[in-house]
Amino acid sequence: METIKNAFDFSDFPRIDLSIAGVVLVYLLSFPALQLSSFAMVTMIQFLMFSLYGMGWNTIGGYGGQVDLGKAQYVGIGAYTTAVMLIRWDIPFWVSMPIGMCLAVGWSFIIGYPLFRLKGHYFAIATIATSLVLKDLFEVWDFVGAARGLEISPIKYHPPDFLRLIFKDDVYYYYVILVFFLIGIFYINWFRKSRLGYQLRCIKDNEDVARSLGINVHLAKVKTYAIATAFVSVVGSFHACYIKNIEPEDTMSLPISILIALMAMLGGAGSLWGPIIGAGILIPLKSYLKEWLGATAGLVGIDLILYAIIIMLVSAFEPRGIWGIVEKMRRRRRT
């Protein structure tokens, strides 16, 4: 009971935050009714997916301060589990998603256990290495389609198929991911006030102090890593049903991992709203830039150049992200 109350309790935020969040929520709920272009719809679904990825990353990277740049491998595990189970054995999404989650979490224990002996840069680069190993394996593994990837053909099923999550219209996908998104917010809201959440923030500030307070640092990190993994793999499963065509290159490559970390960091790592703000800025920017600059002028890669400049500016001048700026302004007003 206490847990549920905690999850829905947002009273420690200022009222203005909550009213903005309420307006955004109403907008999100009524978004399909606005009848905007299908491109806007795709962007919006991408936004929700990446805010969820970012929220997952935020638990370990933001609250825990452990920079993980290998999240894409769990996107891949989730996506491949769902796709393989659907194609080979016709297992619906709602069964394969938890299985994918278990697989991803199991894998995260296997590699998280030795990896968390490392700190800082060493940890970050080692996560990249594991991610690349897994991607290389998937690229030659025939069972999962090797480098060609897998394709879920929607013709075999009769959309709208709520069990297998095969729809013709993006609106259904939108509401499914929106529900996940809301659950994610409530979960993180509970998480940041839970025992583990406080332990993590202590670890981030000073690991030796945390250890002297009797916190099992290693176990706390591994547990949080598993939570982050669960988030990412659920969205990965959704990704498989939504995109319907998955390849190692676009589910497991390094840019995805970096993008996930970047979302959270641009918005403000270690805060509830940070990843959502980050995704809300970067995803529309990315897809519209690509649409306007990449396609029309024939300038390949110019969207990524602007993107890179944003990353560089944020990391050089405001590493605490947009939420950091907001908090700084608030503190100044108070004094």
Added chain:
Amino acid sequence: MDILLSSIVAGLLLGMVLAIVALGLTIIFGVMDIVNFAHGEFLMIGMYTGLLTAQATGIDPLWTLPFAAIVGFLMGILCYIGFVKFLLRGPMIAQLLGTFGLMLLLRNLALLIFGSEDRALHHGILVGRSFDIGMGVILPATKLAAAGFSVVAFWGVWLLMHRTKIGKALRATALNAQGARYMGIPTERMNALAWGIGCGTVCIAGALIVNFWSVSPFIGLLFTMIAFAIVALGGFGSVPGAFFAGLVVGMITEIPGFWDFLTYTLDWDWMANVPMTSFKYMWVYLAYFLIMVFRPRGLFGWKQ
């Protein structure tokens, strides 16, 4: 036996070349504790510099080395003063993502300017020549020259670090930046110099590699990861460590060759069916992972 011997030789030659790629990374990491994701991109710049100067002026690609070194040195210092200096103030995650942004920027600028197609050198004193030293071992002249230059470059950097006053200042900065500052060493300038040397050596490596490896804007990441593995194995910040680790990693990339050797000698059918060449670089990543887990200090490292 021929396969085994030629694999070993090829691994050692490639290892020496890879070692010089990693040299810059280990210098930069040693001096200021920053992981440079853009390292492979500097290699790419070196490759393009070598290729384009050779094509534009008509001189042999081997003589473009000094030019590549100067370009790399200036670019490194520019990057430090214009960007990395600001990163050093921030937390570690900002440094990681910041250099990643630099990598993305350089890669896509290259894509915009040079286009996405693979380019390779077709002319030159060394290109296409090789020496057959018997026993089935063939030494391509380009790789031999690259390996030779790599040894020379290592020797030069080692002398610079251990026999000159600037090297002493660099090592002092690496050991304890604050202490070095109290002793009157201009640590900012030392950091800039480390970036200059690091990027200069990697551009030299690029100009050497372009003799036998075609260049495209996307080549950077592979070399960055290989360089990470070498630096991790050799110990972050260790120059001799980078050289020996380079040899080991060169051997690791030749694992498919050893596999072939085993397949022929043992004559087991299932071994021939394993697509070993597709795993070529996976072994490097795996080695990196294992090194990080079991010996994070590396072979010669003194930083933990």
